[in-house]
Amino acid sequence: MTQIKLFCPATIANLSCGFDVLGLCLDNAGDEMIVRKVAEKGVRITKIEGANLPMETEKNVSGVAALAMLATLDVDCGFEIEIYKHIKAGSGIGSSAASSAGAVFGINELLGRPYSRKELVQFAMQGEKLASGNAHADNVAPALLGGFTLVRSYAPLDIIRIDSPEELFATVVHPQIELKTSDARSVLKQTVSLKSAIMQWGNVGGLIAGLYTKDYDLIGRSLHDEIVEPLRSVLIPGFDQIKQTALENGALGSGISGSGPSIFALSRGIDTANQIAKAMSDVYEKMNLPYEIHVSKINPDGVRIL
């Protein structure tokens, strides 16, 4: 095998109470990539469609992730990468993570799997570092592993993958405004009240318990963010109304995807997820705001070969 074509899924990070630690993998929103093994050493980005991104390896997240991985291996070949972007940059559903994850996954396959999917996370994180200045794992982990992922710790890196209950679906709406990551960061406070923090870790515990026991009600009761959502949601037009609409239409919970501006809702069953999509659409139609919307089951596999 010298060439591989991949689906590189979008992901939701900062999942409500699980700010900075919990993410999930989407199934029908994502990019495609082709990774090719070639004689000439090094990594080259040979094609990018669907987005205006740098072709220089060292300036492209997939290139940086690939280089970080290859620096740990003694290989006698090189790799070409073609990227077909469908996830919009800055949408808050892991556009850069999809590219970073796809690059390292593809190379790993072409090299006969020197690394496990979990081991690939550390390399994909280097792409995230290029994209945001911070080598975070909460998008690349679900992109590589599928399901839900908990980043328990960064030092040392400790990632726990959790199966999604089968009937869980996500609805994600992307209001097409630009929300700068720097703005989304600047509204955060560096200290939080002990009381809010306790509520937050109670909910993280409840959410994890709900996932393991497939208790949809408990998942819903736990999907609250006491700390970040109140600060960030004001940057997203219509957030309160979208969330309220989602809950009124049967969502288990709703919140900001990543650092926004996308808003997600989780629900039980695709019918409810579709109904929520329609209701969310109505809100942004009335506001005359362009938007994209996705309804997706939780992707159990992460990046996959097409």
Added chain:
Amino acid sequence: MTQIKLFCPATIANLSCGFDVLGLCLDNAGDEMIVRKVAEKGVRITKIEGANLPMETEKNVSGVAALAMLATLDVDCGFEIEIYKHIKAGSGIGSSAASSAGAVFGINELLGRPYSRKELVQFAMQGEKLASGNAHADNVAPALLGGFTLVRSYAPLDIIRIDSPEELFATVVHPQIELKTSDARSVLKQTVSLKSAIMQWGNVGGLIAGLYTKDYDLIGRSLHDEIVEPLRSVLIPGFDQIKQTALENGALGSGISGSGPSIFALSRGIDTANQIAKAMSDVYEKMNLPYEIHVSKINPDGVRIL
């Protein structure tokens, strides 16, 4: 049935990262109680052995919990309570919770179980309110339900019971000094850094995941308290040495039980738990500090009929 004899277990609350939300139930440390149905209405404490506690119903935690429960029921009888204390007050392993839980459990049995064990928690919490000024549930919930309990939320009260992995054992050492709850509280800070809070809820997530998957290593990796232990441990003589000793002797993790002064360690298998008990004892022997020590499996049932 007009009389019931009960074992009322000791409990560990504030379990490391799970400050204020996570507790577990011990199996061979606890009180005994006798609850008797009598014709005369009301609740009377007729005997207390092993501790110098108030006999007046309204001043005794078991009396207050019983009255809170009976206020919700229309019953044509009364109850007498005998308490045989073995758990020392102020030890940090849920002495008042054992009495509150026992009283409401016993009355519930004698009345033909109008309430589930989970429903009894709210009444037992009223005993805790008398004892500490705060109607907390993190000792009464494991005392009533057994296993591990997560208090996801207080408003509304939402408690999740989690089975313990079968090979998990607790070692608890109680250095016999007085640690006032007010002192243990005064050292807490009302704000915490966002960074520490994120590490804490990552660990809560990891601990819950470890319990569901019976992953002892993950349980161990998650048993860290970034926030409270560094502040409170200075009030407990020998804390650092006891914890270090526990870890060196194979403990998965170790921390403060409740608000102290007891220190717990969790380990896999009774042999390790016993070895830790011996090593902890050696530390306090050398310090010439009186102590009590318990080795216990995790009690799967909570309060039980003898």
